[in-house]
Amino acid sequence: MNFANSNIMITGGLGFIGSNLAIRLVGMNANVTLVDSLIPEYGGNLWNIEPIKDKIRVNISDVRDEHAMKYLIQGQDYLFNLAGQTSHVDSMNNPYPDLEINAKAQLSILEACRKYNPGVKLVFASTRQIYGAPQYLPVDEKHPLAPVDVNGINKMAGEWYHILYNNVYDIRASVLRLTNTYGPRMRVKDARQTFLGIWIRHIIEGEPLLVYGDGKQIRDFNYVDDVVDALLTCAESEDANGEIFNLGADDPINLKDTAQLLVDVAGSGLFTIVPFPQDRKAIDIGNYYADYRKIRAKLGWKPAVPLAEGLRRTTAYYREHRSHYWETDNDA
Numbered sequence: 218m219n220f221a222n223s224n225i226m227i228t229g230g231l232g233f234i235g236s237n238l239a240i241r242l243v244g245m246n247a248n249v250t251l252v253d254s255l256i257p258e259y260g261g262n263l264w265n266i267e268p269i270k271d272k273i274r275v276n277i278s279d280v281r282d283e284h285a286m287k288y289l290i291q292g293q294d295y296l297f298n299l300a301g302q303t304s305h306v307d308s309m310n311n312p313y314p315d316l317e318i319n320a321k322a323q324l325s326i327l328e329a330c331r332k333y334n335p336g337v338k339l340v341f342a343s344t345r346q347i348y349g350a351p352q353y354l355p356v357d358e359k360h361p362l363a364p365v366d367v368n369g370i371n372k373m374a375g376e377w378y379h380i381l382y383n384n385v386y387d388i389r390a391s392v393l394r395l396t397n398t399y400g401p402r403m404r405v406k407d408a409r410q411t412f413l414g415i416w417i418r419h420i421i422e423g424e425p426l427l428v429y430g431d432g433k434q435i436r437d438f439n440y441v442d443d444v445v446d447a448l449l450t451c452a453e454s455e456d457a458n459g460e461i462f463n464l465g466a467d468d469p470i471n472l473k474d475t476a477q478l479l480v481d482v483a484g485s486g487l488f489t490i491v492p493f494p495q496d497r498k499a500i501d502i503g504n505y506y507a508d509y510r511k512i513r514a515k516l517g518w519k520p521a522v523p524l525a526e527g528l529r530r531t532t533a534y535y536r537e538h539r540s541h542y543w544e545t546d547n548d549a
């Protein structure tokens with residue numbers, strides 16, 4: 218892959234996946250601009266870019282600001298569009314910010330591209346949440362879309378705006394439907410981004426992990442480096458234009474076994490199986506794992522990092538850097 222000297226903008230670039238992507242791109246000598254609002258409830262964290270902070274441009278702005286987007290998009294070769302409200306529960310408790318960020322702002326970003334930079338190539342981070350409760354497993358891209366929460370509905374609109382602008386205006390765009398992604402730089406102070414985040418915090422603090430339900434819900438997990446590979450592969454491939462791809466893993470695992478694996482990898486800790494809180498039960502999707510054969514066949518992507526190895530790297534990162542993720546703001 219060659220992104221040297223390319224101008225690359227990452228919305229949500231101070232967040233979990235965006236910052237890992239930025240670090241990789243700086244290593245490839247790309248000119249990287251990060252756009253992020255740093256809303257405290259979301260995953261942005263300036264520490265995420267510590268290794269590259271002198272080698273990138275950071276613009277603290279909100280993707281809902283059409284005027285800012287108009288200027289930021291100009292001159293960019295690639296836009297990795299990762300800014301998002303990611304909490305499913307928050308999207309139910311307060312649906313309007315999710316609508317504005319995950320749907321309306323996506324449309325205005327695409328309008329800015331159409332008017333001011335139609336040659337840009339976009340990659341959009343969508344989510345497996347839009348499938349809702351699976352009707353069959355593994356879930357392929359042809360599975361019906363039936364989101365079970367407001368976040369899923371808005372992310373669905375966000376991804377389809379990208380496909381529409383690809384098809385109607387030739388603004389090249391690809392969509393990845395991410396499954397549970399984990400790794401260094403994810404939000405671990407609470408469960409807003411993923412339950413795995415709070416599990417990792419608890420294991421490092423010596424607190425028991427809470428597994429909801431009966432622990433038999435199956436999930437698939439991607440280590441963040443593998444997701445970065447997929448984002449870059451979509452960006453560089455013209456075959457990805459107008460396409461929607463699932464990401465997934467070869468080793469689906471239930472939540473109880475995931476908790477046990479985390480305890481084993483960490484070398485200590487324990488987990489407790491507890492009833493679902495009502496707000497989570499109402500939007501739970503049951504078992505899920507993806508069929509990712511489309512991206513493997515078309516673009517040659519497959520995940521490389523097994524779950525145990527990824528969890529080992531992740532816990533090592535948070536043991537070293539915990540003060541930047543949950544102790545500094547007195548929320549412990």
Ligand SMILES: NC(=O)c1ccc[n+]([C@@H]2O[C@H](COP(=O)([O-])OP(=O)(O)OC[C@H]3O[C@@H](n4cnc5c(N)ncnc54)[C@H](O)[C@@H]3O)[C@@H](O)[C@H]2O)c1
Pocket residue numbers: 228229230231232233234235252253254255256259260261262278279280281298299300301302303318342343344345394395396397398399403404410411
């Ligand atoms: N992590 C996962 O498991 C996962 C799964 C499915 C989809 N995704 C998608 O991938 C993308 C990146 O997710 P992540 O896990 O890195 O989450 P994250 O919360 O760490 O990153 C999102 C970033 O977007 C920023 N942001 C939010 N609203 C903004 C706004 N209005 N303007 C500017 N910046 C804003 C946040 O500050 C944050 O830094 C999201 O769109 C998410 O929906 C992630």
